[in-house]
Amino acid sequence: MRKTQDATLAQCKALSLSFNKKFCELQASVDSLASKIVDIRADNTSLRNELSTLNNSISVIESDVGKLPSSSGDNIPQLLQELSEREKCSFNAIVHGLIESSATIPTERLSDDLQHLSESILPLAMSLPADVKMIRLGRTFGKNPRPLKVIFSSKITSQQFIK
Structure with a gap:
């Protein structure tokens, strides 16, 4: 009976060591993922700022397009001549x-x-x-x-x- 207890205790100890090793690996993976999440959040913030800047630029361009003179029939011959010259x-x-x-x-x-x-x-x-x-x-x-x-x-x- 003592042998079975010792064997069971040894198995429990081996399982405990295995679990500890797996836990350490899991903890390292979680730490790695946490640092990657921080990096992704920083990238996300940067991308949002760039997107906001681009949206502002698009708004400015769209408002400037409205200020351009409209293309009339008089400009078409001039445009065709320019294309021909090119x-x-x-x-x-x-x-x-x-x-x-x-x-x-x-x-x-x-x-x-x-x-x-x-x-x-x-x-x-x-x-x-x-x-x-x-x-x-x-x-x-x-x-x-x-x-x-x-x-x-x-x-x-x-x-x-x-x-």
Whole structure:
């Protein structure tokens, strides 16, 4: 009978140690969760403040929209012209700092510009398409070269040149 009591006591002691270990693990988990809750509350407060700021900004923008002049039929042609101009510009690239020809004949200047531009992009493993058009912008001023407007036949070619 003493042996069964000792065995029962040993089992109770082992169970008690196991429960204590599990309780300590549970307590550590609860402490971890409590600290995470504090962090989440701080984040929540921060998000609420940001949301309030955004709502105020939206209110200001919405009130300003009412102050804008209404779009009338007179603005539509102007808008279409602006869109058309932007579309045309997407075919162009502007090159700055390219040596300007000293030739007086326009075709020679164009030929020189084409040669200088081709030489400039050669190290980049690029070449100019055959149908490219070029125009010097502005007037000659001192020794600084004028920008060169390069007009391509497509947007894709222009974008590839710019990249």
